[in-house]
Amino acid sequence: MVESAGGAPDLPATQLGYFDDMWQLQASAHVLSVLVEESKIAIIVDCTILYPQGGGQPSDKGFILSIDEQTRFRVEDVRTRDGLVYHYGFFEASDLGNSSTFQIGQEVILYVDKSRRQLNSRLHTAGHLIDVCIENIGLSSLQPGKGHHFPDGPFVEYKGAVPASDIESRRAALEAEANRLVAAGSTVQAAVCSYEEARNxxxxxxxxxxxxxxxxxxxxxxxxxxxxxxxxxxxxxxxIGSMKVSQIRVKKGLTKVSYNVCICQRTNVPRPSRKKCR
Ligand SMILES: [Zn+2]
Structure with missing residues (x-):
């Protein structure tokens, strides 16, 4: 049965598998806790590959399955709190009437929903690409601020203002530069560095x-x-597919660049289900 919640469980910090390998969509792990929080079930494992919501990016969805795949927990939302990653969701009914929970210490398989991960990753990487393009078109005086890389209207914001008379030409230049770089292709790398190296x-x-x-x-x-x-x-x-820079807005010394990604002509990555290309 599920344990009841009594504050933060006394568990070691969840290891973040996606930190070292962003493209691993299946991995084994061990269950450390099954708990109920405000009638929501949360699973904590020792190491997760599911990305918890943060950094302007939505959480992954996916599954946590027993080795025999008879116990299925559908992960709807993933959050981090006090170093622990909570996988929220529900146990699906099993055909064989097997146990509808996990035992502490049980080995399980984690699955990341691939199409959602790809869309989130494309939207998020596009935010980095706009940072690069801001430099490339000569707007390096703008300082990176917050980003919102959700499908419901992604944007990146900068400290500093673009003069009103330049906005349309800058928007067009940003979009052209982003699409030039996407068409050329370039690898994205993530490396854990010492503080000094990171600073350099x-x-x-x-x-x-x-x-x-x-x-x-x-x-x-x-x-x-x-x-x-x-x-x-x-x-x-x-x-990323082709990019649209839909709007640049300047308000109170902040420049907000709204963008979207489009892959209508591409077949090697899934299409986002809701957004149509403009
Ligand atoms: Zn990033």
Whole structure:
């Protein structure tokens, strides 16, 4: 039976499998806790490959299955709290009437929903690509701010303003540069570095929230330069498909670049189900 929740479980921090390998969609793990929080069931395992919501990116969906695949837990949402990754969802009815929960210590198989991961990774990587394009079109005075890489209107925001008279030409230039780079293709790399190396690879500066004794993960497109990021990414930016920079808006000294990804002409990656290409 499920355990009842009594505050944060006293468990070791969940290992983040996606940190080292962003493209592993199936892995084994061991169950550390099955608990109920406000009538929602949460599973905690020792090491997860499912990406928890964060960094402007939605969580993965997927499954946690027993080895004989008779106990199936459908993962609807994944969240991190106090170093633990909580997989929220529900047990699906089994044909054979098997146990509808996991035992503590039981080995299970984690599956990541591939099409959702790919869409999230494409939207998120596109955000990095816009950062690169901002530099390439000569707007390097803009400082990266927050990003929102959800399917419901993705954007990246920068500190600094683009003059109103330049907005349309900059939007067109950004879109053209993004599509030029996507068409050329380039590998995306994520490497865990020492603080010093990470700082060098980020052009001499790291954000304040990164501790000096930590080992940041630096994500870069094409070159060795990059930025600290814990998200999931495509292997090659050609997977992003064509890009649309739909709007640049300047408000209170912030420049917001809205974008979207489109893959209508491509067949090697699944199409997003809701968004149509404009
Ligand atoms: Zn990233």
């Amino acid at each position: 690879r980020c052009g001499g500066q790291l954000p304040d929230y990164i501790a000096k004794d930590s080992k940041p993960r630096i994500v870069s497109i094409g070159s060795s330069f990059g930025c600290p990021c814990g998200g999931t990414h495509v292997k090659d930016i050609s997977e």
